[in-house]
């Protein structure tokens with residue numbers, strides 16, 4: 060699928076994998092709407108890639124609608140990348156036998172709301188607009204990539220909410236792709252392993268943490284880069300025969316319990 064001359068939306072596009080995807084899409088000739096909570100980083104990147112920043116919290120339906128409208132006004136919206144997400148870790152129960160030390164239900168709900176429901180809301184709103192595009196010679200009107208995680212399959216201790224949110228993204232890949240097929244819209248999911256982004260924080264402690272994480276990777280024994288992930292995201296968007304698939308991009312890692 061040709062993306063040149065179209066618009067794209069990248070949620071979470073101000074940082075990490077989303078920012079790398081936004082840069083690669085801009086290089087393919089897309090005008091990218093960076094939909095993110097972080098206005099400072101989002102606006103700076105929008106200026107760099109001649110895109111547009113839209114202040115979007117993916118738990119806010121109206122803000123998503125405004126970003127989708129802004130994209131479609133620039134050019135036909137043909138590509139969406141859902142990279143907005145947060146991590147959270149807490150064991151399901153504490154060690155002292157009291158409910159007070161059990162997992163915080165509000166935190167669990169927040170992770171599901173941002174990572175899973177937010178992603179689905181962007182998909183349903185963006186695909187609605189995509190469905191009105193002129194189809195290309197293959198009948199394709201657009202393509203979507205959602206970011207899951209290897210934690211959808213090998214969740215670690217404390218990752219109940221994060222793994223549930225990403226497992227939900229994996230689980231909805233096939234049914235949503237089926238729903239969208241009648242409109243000529245493809246949907247795939249990319250499941251990253253350990254990728255060097257600000258999601259692990261910044262500074263000396265997080266550098267040491269990341270160096271330690273890299274030892275568990277099969278090969279190469281390092282964290283992945285945002286560009287390595289974005290390359291797979293862009294392939295899923297542009298390869299007209301990619302649909303309804305979940306792809307791990309993880310250097311072969313299988314996460315241990317902790």
Ligand code: NAI
Pocket residue numbers: 070071072073074075076077094095096097115116117118141142143144145146173177206207208209250251252253254255256257258
């Ligand atoms: P990051 O922390 O570098 O970037 C995430 C972006 O999402 C940030 O710009 C943040 O402002 C934005 N964001 C957070 N909550 C939001 C909300 N409610 N509405 C709109 N924007 C929001 O993270 P990274 O590493 O680039 O992760 C991107 C995606 O890939 C996430 O969904 C993450 O769960 C997933 N992933 C990342 C892995 C990694 O090792 N970095 C591993 C597996 C999955």
